[in-house]
Amino acid sequence: MEMSAQIDSFRVPCPNCGAQLTFSPEKQQLACVHCGTTEAIPFTKEKLQERPLHAAQTGFQSLAATREKRVFGCPNCGARTTVETDQPTITCAFCGTKNVNPEAVTTRLIEPAGVVPFRLSKQQALERFKGWVGDDWFAPSDLKAGAIPDNIRGVYIPFWTFDAQADSDWQGEAGFYYHVPVSVSDGKGGTVQQQQRRVRWEYRNGYHSAFYDDVLEMASRQLAGQLNNVVEVSQYDLKEVVDYDPRFLLGWEAEVYSIDVAESAQQSEAAIRQREENACANQMGGDVQRNLRVSTRLSQQTFKHILLPLWVCAYVYNGKSYRFLINGQTGRVAGNRPKSALKxxxxxxxxxxxxxxxxxxxKK
Structure with a gap:
């Protein structure tokens, strides 16, 4: 299903005063910042569909709904985010560059199947930051008072989720410790008995099967490349994913995926195979192991595209900028903090x- 790019696609006027409604994390519905009028959004799960992964290799544009959106390409860092077409200005959420009247381009995107709406407001995110920035013994004593947040932005980050059935055959050798008495010199011309540890090896083989549901892979190359603590805040409760509705994005920015489904699928498969190898190693048992060989077959592979909420920000301390992230659903914080040389x-x-x-x- 194709949807043309309409300027009003992301505009929902307030029925009371005519101002633009935006999604409120506190109220979990649309709200007018001018008069306080609210409007409910249905949180449904009727359209969350998994797509066959094998078909993605032959052009997955035909598998999912597409929508033409306005996309802003930051001239400073290269990050691309979807924006409301009538925005007079936009600030890049990733590098902080402020741009006036950006020359947005129209692009065709796979429309997300689902979204986790923001649950943390800007004020709540700042409160989480204040608690986190002072919760480090090695940090300077005045860090909490001296850290000044700058340009905190709520952004929906693109992710792919993958499902797969894994069936693994494995074989290897499990080693078990045992001890034997041996005679060793006591250094005085005599001998003493000691217990020497040895390993008894046993050949083993077996089979392991598991279904992997919603293996999460970030689709933002800019975010993954610039920050090394993304994984720390990527623990989302995917049970709260609801049908994608553009009204959830009103008042927020949403980054365009820059890692396609094929590349993300390779990362997902590697993660599943590693988890299968760990599971097979647990089955094999033993005190030590060697020559473990695992053959994993993946089937029933599917994927979907979702958007997850993230607060992206920087703070300044003693003239130096530090980056941090806040999970927009759980409030978990991760980032960089200066260290006190004295501590x-x-x-x-x-x-x-x-x-x-x-x-x-x-020595005593």
Whole structure:
């Protein structure tokens, strides 16, 4: 199903004053910031459909609904985000560059199947940040008071989810420890008996089967490439995914996926195969293992495209900028914090002192 690019596609006027309604995380419905009027959005799960992964290799544009949207390409960092067509200005959520009257381009995108709406408001996100930024013993004592958040933006980040049935045959050798008595020199011309550990190896094989549901892969190359703590805030409750409705995006930005389904599928398959190898190793047992070989077959592979909420921001401390992220659903925070040289020095000194005490006691 094709939908043409209409300027009014993302406009829902307030029935009371005519201003633009936006999605409110606190109220979980559309709300007018001018007069307070609210309008409900149905949270349905009737259209969440998995798409066959094998068909994606032959052109998955035909498998899902597409929509023409206005896309802003940041001239500074290259990030691409969908924007409301009548926005006079836009600030890049990833590098903070402010742009006036951007020259947006129209592109065809796979429309998301689902979305997790924002649950944390901007104020709630800032409160989570204040708690997180001061929760580090190694941080400077004045960090909480001196950290100034700058340009905190709520952005819907694109993800792919993958399902697959995995069937694995495995074989290898499990080793079991046992001890035997041996005679060793006591250094005085005599011998003493000691227990020496050895390994008894057993060949084993078996079969493991599991279904993997909603293996999550981020589809934002910009975010994954710029921040090393994305995984820390990517723990979403996917049971709260609802049918995609563009009204959830009113007042928010949404990044365009820059990692396609084929590339993400490879990452997902690698993750599933690793999990299968770990499961087979657990089945094989033993105190130690060697020569484990696992052959995994994947079937019933499907995918879907979803949008997940994330607060992206930076803060300034002593003239230096630090990045942090806040999960827009759970409130989990991750980012970079400066370290106090004095506190790090104290910790090192205490550790060295502890080691010296242990050495002294061992010699007594």
């Amino acid at each position: 790090v020095g104290i910790a090192i000194a205490l550790f060295v002192l502890f080691v010296l005490i242990l050495i002294f006691l061992a």
